[in-house]
Amino acid sequence: MTAQGFPRSRRLHLKNDFKSIIQSGHKIQGFGLVLWWKPAPLGQEDVRVGLVVSRKLGNAVVRNRVKRLLREAFRLNRKRLQSGVDYIFSPRNSDSLATADAAEYALLGLCRKAGLMPSLSAEQGLCGDDENNFAE
RNA sequence: UUGACGGUCCAGAGAGCCGCCUUUAGCUUAACCGCUUUAGGAGGAACUUCCGGACUCCGCAGGGAAAUGCGCCUUGCGAAAGCAAGGGACACGCGGGAUAAAAUCCGCGCGUACGGAAAGUGCCACAGAAAACAAACCGCCUUCGGGCAAGGGUGAAAAGGUGCGGUAAGAGCGCACCGCGCACAAGGUAACGCGUGCGGCAAGGCAAACCCCGCAUGGAGCAAGGCCAAAUAUGUCCAUACGUGUCCCGCGUCAGAGGCAGAGUAGGCCGCUUAGAGUAAUGGCUCUCCCGGCUGUACAAACAGCUGACAGAAUCUGGGGUAUGGGCCGUCAAACAC
């Protein structure tokens, strides 16, 4: 598959998955976001992502736009994140996620803070060889 | 030109790259997955859930009652809800005429959830003598037995109004005009009602209080409802093992590796859609053009920069209500110019 695709199998969609990740996973906040993450069950190499958007964030148009921007930011940077992990993002306010650039900045910033970006060391090193990290 | 109102239309366009959902065909696979490919992919309000209808399940012999909703008339559209046009009545405003001043009258505009208050019940706080049975605080008159309801004040509302006569004082007690009621009734499909006669005046308001009259309505909702169906528990069948026995059949017991059953949880499918249900797709970036707005350089033209209304389908569908950017047409008003 292409490097930037984002099919259904990369998304969390079962209620039990959400419940287990939020209850027993790790949690970190920052950049107007909350992130829960948890190592995936056995045999899964890919990353999976879920989004939780509260009604307090705004009406349906605002909520849908925030989800699309976060999903796009995740899609473009998926191969830079730690694989074999399930992620759940939940935005806390829509102002800090108003544009695609802001959403990407917030998502990457929070993942770096959580230590879920193994490619960071490679980027800071000689050359950013993403394929190495992806193969792990 | 601006504003208000009414009507009507649109909801930026075209490319490129990366993606998403459904789908056609092919390759691959045990199957899923995956790859290539075909076609399609938000709205006028998708919002609200205020009324309808389809559809599904439940209930139901028939009749009545209850409960709920609606309520001027005619016509048209519609399955219904509802919408439109015209008319009537009432309320308010403006203008005209009349007048000492009003009301009544005429015209125009605007609005109305607009059947019934002489079927019954209830309520009308405070104030006030009295709030619907009429009564009498101050008062007026008096032959001191009583008579009166004009004046006072209260109140949202005080049991017709104004004037003249009348009287002890008064009073529709009498008269004129107005108002009110009843009957008849030109006219009108009807709501209504020109008008005529009668009645001295009874019958205050509230039905978005109970209610009466007329009309309509069974209840719940796609999370409706239907189908398949792990695990576990239950029931049952059968083989094996053990006991009885020399052995087999048979009988009994333990344990469930297995089969079946009905119910049914997790889960899945249908319902479901030429957009379609699953953490729920319809997106991100770049360029060009168009439209509107703001800012700057500017008299203007032109150029540059910034910005893009309300809002996201969830079974389908008809209305009502609300939010909101712009184009065009019409009517009215104001200002400016001629």
Place this chain on the structure above:
RNA sequence: GGGCGGGUGGCGGAAUGGCAGACGCGCACGGCUCAGGACCGUGUGGACGAAAGUCCUUAAGGGUUCAACUCCCUUUCCGCCCA
């Protein structure tokens, strides 16, 4: 998606259509005490005002009524239920 319920001082919560804010908590002041708590008493929606007082106020807007927190309609916010 569908079906319901509610919104009243700083907070919890009352209020037949008739003086809005009962009652409790909190807060302020005073009393009691050496002091604090507890207890007792008074006050306590907002604006203007020296005060007297005037005006506004039951989520918002409109309607019915002499009179609306209450009845009716529209909008908005909050909450609950249905697999």
